[in-house]
Amino acid sequence: MHRPPRSLRFYLGSAAVYAFLSYLAVQLVYDWELDRAGLHATGFHPHTVFRNTYAVHLVSFAVWLAIALVTGALVHRVQSTLTRALDEAHQRANELTLISEVGAAISGPLPPTRLAADFLALVRQRVAPSATVAIAAYDDASETFAALAAEGPRASDPPAVAGAVASFPAEVRCRLLGPFHTLVVQDSAAQPALWATVVETWPQLAATRCFCLMPLVSRDRPMGLLALYDDAPHRIDDDQLRLLTSLGQHLAGALDNAGLVTSAEARADREARMNEELQRLNKAKTDFVSIVAHEFRTPLTGIRGFSEIIRDYELTLDEAREYAADIHSDAQRLTRMINSQLDLDRLQSGQIELQKEPMQLNDVVAWVVELTRETAPDHQLRLDLDLALPSIPGDRDRMIQVVTNLLNNAIKYSPAGTEVLLETERDGDCVRLVVRDHGVGIEPPALDRIFEPYTRIETGPGGHVTGTGLGLPIVRQIVTLHGGRVWAESVPGEGSTFHVTLPVGSDETKE
Amino acid sequence: MARIVFCEDDPAIGKLVRVALRPTGHEVYLAVDGEAGLALIEDVRPDLVFTDVAMPRLDGLQLADRLKERPHLSHIPVVLLTASVQRTQVEEGYRHGVTAHLAKPFGAQELVAMVDRLLGG
Numbered sequence: 001m002h003r004p005p006r007s008l009r010f011y012l013g014s015a016a017v018y019a020f021l022s023y024l025a026v027q028l029v030y031d032w033e034l035d036r037a038g039l040h041a042t043g044f045h046p047h048t049v050f051r052n053t054y055a056v057h058l059v060s061f062a063v064w065l066a067i068a069l070v071t072g073a074l075v076h077r078v079q080s081t082l083t084r085a086l087d088e089a090h091q092r093a094n095e096l097t098l099i100s101e102v103g104a105a106i107s108g109p110l111p112p113t114r115l116a117a118d119f120l121a122l123v124r125q126r127v128a129p130s131a132t133v134a135i136a137a138y139d140d141a142s143e144t145f146a147a148l149a150a151e152g153p154r155a156s157d158p159p160a161v162a163g164a165v166a167s168f169p170a171e172v173r174c175r176l177l178g179p180f181h182t183l184v185v186q187d188s189a190a191q192p193a194l195w196a197t198v199v200e201t202w203p204q205l206a207a208t209r210c211f212c213l214m215p216l217v218s219r220d221r222p223m224g225l226l227a228l229y230d231d232a233p234h235r236i237d238d239d240q241l242r243l244l245t246s247l248g249q250h251l252a253g254a255l256d257n258a259g260l261v262t263s264a265e266a267r268a269d270r271e272a273r274m275n276e277e278l279q280r281l282n283k284a285k286t287d288f289v290s291i292v293a294h295e296f297r298t299p300l301t302g303i304r305g306f307s308e309i310i311r312d313y314e315l316t317l318d319e320a321r322e323y324a325a326d327i328h329s330d331a332q333r334l335t336r337m338i339n340s341q342l343d344l345d346r347l348q349s350g351q352i353e354l355q356k357e358p359m360q361l362n363d364v365v366a367w368v369v370e371l372t373r374e375t376a377p378d379h380q381l382r383l384d385l386d387l388a389l390p391s392i393p394g395d396r397d398r399m400i401q402v403v404t405n406l407l408n409n410a411i412k413y414s415p416a417g418t419e420v421l422l423e424t425e426r427d428g429d430c431v432r433l434v435v436r437d438h439g440v441g442i443e444p445p446a447l448d449r450i451f452e453p454y455t456r457i458e459t460g461p462g463g464h465v466t467g468t469g470l471g472l473p474i475v476r477q478i479v480t481l482h483g484g485r486v487w488a489e490s491v492p493g494e495g496s497t498f499h500v501t502l503p504v505g506s507d508e509t510k511e
Numbered sequence: 512m513a514r515i516v517f518c519e520d521d522p523a524i525g526k527l528v529r530v531a532l533r534p535t536g537h538e539v540y541l542a543v544d545g546e547a548g549l550a551l552i553e554d555v556r557p558d559l560v561f562t563d564v565a566m567p568r569l570d571g572l573q574l575a576d577r578l579k580e581r582p583h584l585s586h587i588p589v590v591l592l593t594a595s596v597q598r599t600q601v602e603e604g605y606r607h608g609v610t611a612h613l614a615k616p617f618g619a620q621e622l623v624a625m626v627d628r629l630l631g632g
Binding site: 297 | 523526527531565
């Protein structure tokens, strides 16, 4: 038998006692009044009350009892309604406190993992101890969810473990991301088809009975996911869902803000860096233009000066011819400088693509030396080639330029009669070219600078050398584009040695 | 007849200066860098010095400073050869006590006029 509630029993019992006492008091007073008025034939004796008028007494008592019972039941009803309302209000107050606590905890611009952890620390106490709560962030680019944090007995299992990336089965996915519906499975045993697809993705969830996936949405875009699951069924009630929905909205907004703040910071950083780089480039450009202008003025001075001399001075025909030849060579030099400058610029800006094909460095060196012998009869050009040298992927014309520039430099900076040695050799994964002269040499501080455009270095007594100032920068640019390296070594007064290494690359097997 | 030291690392310009100044009868001495120029100036005690700004070892401004440091050389007028685009270089030159500046590319007449002006007084 179903026992009525305790308070109902109390009220009904009290009502019965009250009815009995009321009946007794009223009936006694009534009897006593009758007796005093002399209407009782037998006189006033309490025991006659019960003996003489049974029917009257019974009805009277029943009426009293009925009134008392109805009143008792009403009081009970009122009291229990009040209690329920108070409980409800208390629960709402708790929920509001939690919501405001969560709101405060995740309002700052925090990183997403921190937001998720702070959120879970507060929410954990409101769900059953057997439940696991996890939060994942949505990645637009890969369309996957990456776990941020989790709390509960299965928090350290995939897919909840932090950093785990999940891509959902299509059935789950379209429910979550399409209309942004919360997916609630109160008992997985009751929805075997859906559950099979979930377990297929995450075998770890096989034992889970109760499962809830709530999309976290901000500005109509998915920010992430709140997952709640339990090994027992029917653990999620409507109150809990409502509370989680409300909390989830806070979290979604916070995650969205975190993303916006991060991307805004990244953009500001990028812009600041870009700005610095632009300023640096602008200064470099200004410096460069003034250097180029200065360099170009030197041959221009010769052209202008000698043409004035031919025009204004009294000269013999031979003198005039000689100065005209000076003008001509300055004009040629200016042309070379302009061409070299344009060439270097195109190489640096990537406007020129290397035409790489398998080539033999030895062939290039031998060819350049053969050509140069005619123009430099006063120097002894000696070759020491490693005939077993593998072929390399290279741009033959550009490589000719490299060898020519290095050889011409060696000849220019060393006195007539001295030897210039060109060696090739295998050097690990590279082939190496060495150009050694016995010229004036280079002071150590200048060894790196000579590869910069228009670097002027000491050329030693009597060492008048005119060039474009761009030979070595072009060499370095070409070698770098081949993935190689070039550097100089020198003992001042005894000569310089230039080394070029070029990677053999994947063409080694080819003959 | 005066002696002129010309410090310039480009031999083509050296030749131009020699030829351009030949009718004036002045003796022209060439140096290819600042240090060689300083030694030459100590040797020949010229009446006028021309120096390029950009030179290896000792540049034009450093050379001007060295001359000012040495009492027996400090009176020699120094002409700085500059690229005319570089205004700041000219100002820098005057701070280092140079007497005048000549912008490249200069003509033969310009050079002779400058020499006459600085030696004429």
